[in-house]
Structure formats: structure tokens, C-alpha cells
Amino acid sequence: EAQVTQNPRYLITVTGKKLTVTCSQNMNHEYMSWYRQDPGLGLRQIYYSMNVEVTDKGDVPEGYKVSRKEKRNFPLILESPSPNQTSLYFCASRSTSTDTQYFGPGTRLTVL
């Protein structure tokens, strides 16, 4: 089954404690991205990757890092989380042939 997976689905942490949210896709998509979703602000792109070892900033990259060492994985790293990073995070992958974008199930992060 074609899918995008994320882990963990829920996470409560404290300010400054480094965390990683994993994302994996099994569709062999080249393009992957991370979004955060906040009430009234829609889906805002954090980072994206057009291929292995190729990443670039989206609209709201401050406080986040990503890496793309393998085509299927695109982890999101928060080196020193702060309360304003409390949000719902979605990973997505996109087909370069159809443009169709698929979202992961989401990770609800709370930073105390």
C-alpha cells in the first residue's frame, strides 16, 4: 500500500530538549516536504527536498533542520524546541510525474 508514515504521532516535550520526527514514504517519490498547521494559518511549508542530499527552506524554516540521506526518509529535527513550535506537523511526498502530493498522518507536538 502506497503511504507516507510519520512517528511519533503525539509528542509532549519541554523547551530545549532536542527531538526528531521521522517521515518515510514507499512510493519512490523524489520530492518530500514538511508543513506545520496552526489554526487560521493553513498549511505552511517548513522545508522541502527535491532529491537525496538536496534540501531547501520553505516559508517558516526558523528553528528546524532536515536531512535527506535516503530517498524514502526525510526526518524533521528540532534542535532546541520552544513553545511557539507547538503545532500539528505533516510530512508529504509528491509524484514528479503526476504532481499528486500525499500527506502523512500528522504529528501533534506540544512544547512546554
Next chain:
Amino acid sequence: GENVEQHPSTLSVQEGDSAVIKCTYSDSASNYFPWYKQELGKRPQLIIDIRSNVGEKKDQRIAVTLNKTAKHFSLHITETQPEDSAVYFCAASITGRRALTFGSGTRLQVQP
């Protein structure tokens, strides 16, 4: 970069009525326009998309229209049902450039 505006932010209709959600985009080079539906607590899911070489596309009760000159596109849902209640997002991008820019979302409520 691309900017997508979406209206209205909330929409309440009676079951069986039609619903229309409108989006405008700023970059005349955009040529791919998907619509996503997000049910409460779930991931956004693609429901229909349209490319700039087509003016209208239909899929059962859902249709999307595109006016390239005016740079706007709309989602039309006919014979609405309670299960259509969700948040709907429009998006725009350029094929070959992998970023989808999303509108801020429309919360549709279908009253039984």
C-alpha cells in the same frame, strides 16, 4: 513567490444545497491547482485537481473551474451531505517546481 487567497473561511449550508469555495492566485505561471479535504483529526486528502490547460473538471458531485485570465479557481460541491463537512484547502504550483502553496482553508459545515 506564489500567494493563494481562499474565501470564505467558514461556510454553512443545508444538506442538499450547493457549496462554492473560491481561491485566487498571484503567479500567472502556476499551472497545477489541487483541492484537499481535511476531516477533523486527519490528514489532508486530495479530492480533485485541475491543470491550466483545462477550464473545468468534474468528479461526481465535485467540480473545479479555472479562470486563468482572472487567476482564480473554484470548488463546487453539489447535493451536499453531512459527510462533506470538513476543512477544504486549495493550492497552486508550477509543474517542475515542487512547492505547493496552500490557501488558508474553508471550514464547511453541512447542516442535516
